[in-house]
Amino acid sequence: MSETRRGLVIVNTGPGKGKTTAAMGTALRAVGNGLRVLMLQFLKGSWHYGELDAVAAFGDKFVMKQMGRGFVKVGGAETDPEDVKLVEAAWAEAEQAILSGEWDLIILDEINYAISYKMLGAEKVADVLKRKPEQVHVILTGRNAHPSIVEIADTVTEMREVKHAYQKGIMAQRGIEY
Numbered sequence: 001m002s003e004t005r006r007g008l009v010i011v012n013t014g015p016g017k018g019k020t021t022a023a024m025g026t027a028l029r030a031v032g033n034g035l036r037v038l039m040l041q042f043l044k045g046s047w048h049y050g051e052l053d054a055v056a057a058f059g060d061k062f063v064m065k066q067m068g069r070g071f072v073k074v075g076g077a078e079t080d081p082e083d084v085k086l087v088e089a090a091w092a093e094a095e096q097a098i099l100s101g102e103w104d105l106i107i108l109d110e111i112n113y114a115i116s117y118k119m120l121g122a123e124k125v126a127d128v129l130k131r132k133p134e135q136v137h138v139i140l141t142g143r144n145a146h147p148s149i150v151e152i153a154d155t156v157t158e159m160r161e162v163k164h165a166y167q168k169g170i171m172a173q174r175g176i177e178y
């Protein structure tokens with residue numbers, strides 16, 4: 001295998017657990033190889049996630065930003081315009097970050113949800129992915145990845161749920177779920 005650097009578009013989707021955490025695992029691997037990583041969390045905010053504190057230790061080599069406000073009410077007229085504004089602002093930052101070439105890996109966490117809830121147009125995202133600088137890697141997470149994004153992506157993984165502790169009534173565990 002040659003060592004030629006080629007930026008990949010990676011999609012982590014499907015109903016099973018592991019989409020965001022797999023992206024963070026890749027980020028750790030990237031940082032260890034000297035790559036600079038930006039993770040923008042499209043819908044998350046307000047809740048406290050352990051990874052925010054852990055990542056702070058990496059300084060400007062691995063930056064994680066919560067762009068939402070944590071709880072999003074969605075579905076047609078139910079979608080709060082305030083949340084749409086936050087998604088639009090998150091996308092503006094993501095677009096700038098991808099096209100700037102300043103980051104080696106950009107993770108757009110939960111962006112697939114924002115697209116499937118029609119808070120963000122899939123065509124806008126697809127257009128930027130097609131125009132991205134050659135060497136930039138992008139990971140998009142969230143269920144129901146849009147077909148046009150899947151089409152552009154190089155690597156797509158669908159997490160399949162075999163079982164989840166939640167179904168047994170076990171609540172989200174600190175350090176595992178958040």
Ligand code: ATP
Pocket residue numbers: 015016017018019020021022110141142143159161164166172176177178
């Ligand atoms: P993780 O952040 O643990 O990798 P994820 O990104 O695959 O999960 P999301 O769809 O973003 O999953 O869901 C967010 C939250 O729901 C997380 O706390 C996650 O652990 C939990 N979760 C994920 N999959 C399931 C499932 N199949 N049933 C119940 N809860 C789930």
Ligand code: MG
Pocket residue numbers: 019020021110141142
């Ligand atoms: Mg997730």
